[in-house]
Amino acid sequence: MPAKAGIQVCAEAPTPGPGGRSLTIFSRLMLSYLALLLMATGVSTYSILQLGQMQGITRSIIQFDTRLLDLHKNMADALLSASRYEKNIAVLWDPELYRSFLVAREDFAKYLDEAMLLAEPGEMHDTLRRLEEHHRSYQSLFAEEVSLLEAGKPLPEDHDGRDKEQALDQALADLTHLRSMIQQDTFRKVRELDEAGVRAQTVAVVITAAAFLIGLLLSGIITRSIISPLSRMRKKTVEIASGSFEPDLDLPSPPEIGALARAFNTMCTRLKEVDRMKSDFFSLMSHELRTPLTSIREGTSLFLEGKGGEVTEKQRKLLTIMSEESDRLIRLVNSLLDLSRLEAGMVPFHFSEGDLPPLISRTLDELMPLAESRNITIVREIGEVPALPMDTERIRQVLRNLLGNALKFTPPGGTVRVAVQRTDDGIRLSxxxxxxxxxxxxxxxxxxxxRQAAPAHSLQLQGTGLGLAIARHIVQAHGGKIWAESEAGRGSTFICVLPF
Incomplete structure (x- = not known):
């Protein structure tokens, strides 16, 4: 039957539960990676846009502002050159100087036209228009003088050239104002460039920090969603190893772990059924064995008493062995019955207030002959403890098991120490x-x-392996706990705590 149940556990496919709609582990990991990738893409996209803006500002400075400064310098040089030629011509007419003046004028006009094409509509463009008008006025006034000089006529006596000088000064003032505006525009663009860089750096740092924190958060959430159910499964594995087969593992998400949890529950159900079948089998066999074993023991006793006729010495030895083995088997059967009834919850407990030290003393008195025969010293450290609710007979059964084991596994000349004291948790017996x-x-x-832990060379000391299991059930039924502390080669200490 156990083998068949095991095959069913392995072959059964877990049915999808409510957690089937949840995201799988793969989907969660992919979504987290996608979120991190989107944040990284956002940072990259923003950085590219900011770099494009900074590149546009830099290109504007190089293509427009720098070129406008060059044109301003060329226009100023051309205008000053024309002014020098004009002053020399006014003193002494020279056609060569006049041709040089015309070249300077054409250069100025060419540079001015290019500057007007580059300048944005607004104050700079208006300044260039005024510069063009003042330059045209200066050229027209000088052209009147040239026409007189070419005809060989002297300039009028009332002609002082102030209008021409005023137009030239205004043109030079326009050039100075133009240079100031170009510089201001360049400075403004440099500030925008710096602000864009600072803004890009700040946003990049903020987004990077946010991406890091979100990444940590997502990693923590996903890791917890995986580790937490796995931890519960590990605890459930420990429970199964300790003999608890309750199918109470509820892990709906992630779906893979939920399916594994359902398989665990199916396995627990099968194991619980197998364990129950085993207990029923032991209980049934114990009942069936106790009657014939009792008959064998009683029959052996009758033969030993001579009821069946005279018994030889050799027959007496054989009958004695049969009687002892019958007693041992009856004790084993009784232990199996007790354990089966305890596991099934069919043992009635009769609780009443009682003192633990007298029970310990009576149990030690019962076992004292065994201790004396093996030269084992029993040390009692029994303090003042309050009464506690307990089933006296069942607690004595626990004491017999613990003290009997201690005497059985202690070598001749050894020591068994029994201590009772009051603690915050209850009465502690060790x-x-x-x-x-x-x-x-x-x-x-x-x-x-x-389960037994007797040394391999001490087969004569081994018992049924049921005493401590029975003791545990009885202590737990009293609301207490029992455990052992030991190291190989250094003795053992069994501790029991009963609430009062």
Whole structure:
């Protein structure tokens, strides 16, 4: 039957539960990676846009502002050159100088036209228009003088050239104002460039920090969503290893772990059924065995008493062995029955207020002959403790198991120490021996049925492996707890705490 149940557990496919609509582990990881990728893409996109803006400002400075400054310088040079030629011509007419003047005038006009094409509509463009008008006025006034000089006529006596000088000064003032505006525009663009860089740096830092924090948050959430159910499954595994087969593992998400949890529950159901079948089998067999074993023991006793005729010495030895083995088997059957009834919750407990020290003393008195025969010293450290509600017979059964084990595994000449004291949790009973101890890897399972930790060379000391399992059930029924502390080669201490 167990093998068949095991096959069913492996073959059964978990049915999808409510968690089937949840995101799988792969989907969660992909979504987190996608979120991080989108944030990284956002940072990159913003950085590219800011770099494009900064590049546009830099190109504007290079293509327009720098060129306008060059044109301003060329116009100023051309205008000053024309002014020098004009003054020399006014003193002494020279056609060569006049041709040089005309070249300077054409250069000025060419540079001015290019500047007007580059200048944006607004104050700079208006300034260039005024510069053009003042330059045209200056040229027209000088052209009147040239026409007189070319005809060989003297200039009028009332002609002082103030209008021409005023037009030239205004043109030069326009050039100065133009240079100031170009510089201001350049400074403004440099500030915009600096602000764009600072803004891009700030936003990049903020988005990077936010992406880092969000990444940590997503990683924590996803990791917790995976680790938390796995931790619960690990705890459930420990419970299964300790003999608890309740199918109460509810892990709807993630779906993969939810399916595994349902498989766990199915396995627990099968294991619980197998465990129940085993307990029923032991209980049934115990009932069936106790009657014939009792008959065998009683029949053996009758033969030993001579009821069946005279018994030889050899027959007496054989009958004695049969009687002892019958007693041992009856004790085993009784232990199996007790454990089966305890596991099924069919043992009635009769609680009443009682003192623990007298029970310990009576149990020690019962076992004293065994201790004396093996030269084992029993040390009692029993303090003042209050009465507690307990089933006296069941607690004595626990004491017999703990003290009997201590005496059984303590070598001749050893010591068994029994201590009772009051603690915050209840009354603490400890039984310590100087036996071979229990290996660490066996310590956790010694309270399971059919588990023993006797040395391999001490087969004569081994019992049924049921005493500690029965003791655990009785202590737990009293609301207490029981455990063992031991190291191989350094003895063992069994501790029981009962609430009062």
């Amino acid at each position: 039984v310590a021996d100087t036996g071979p101890g229990i290996p660490r890897e066996l310590l956790a399972g010694i309270f399971e049925k059919f």
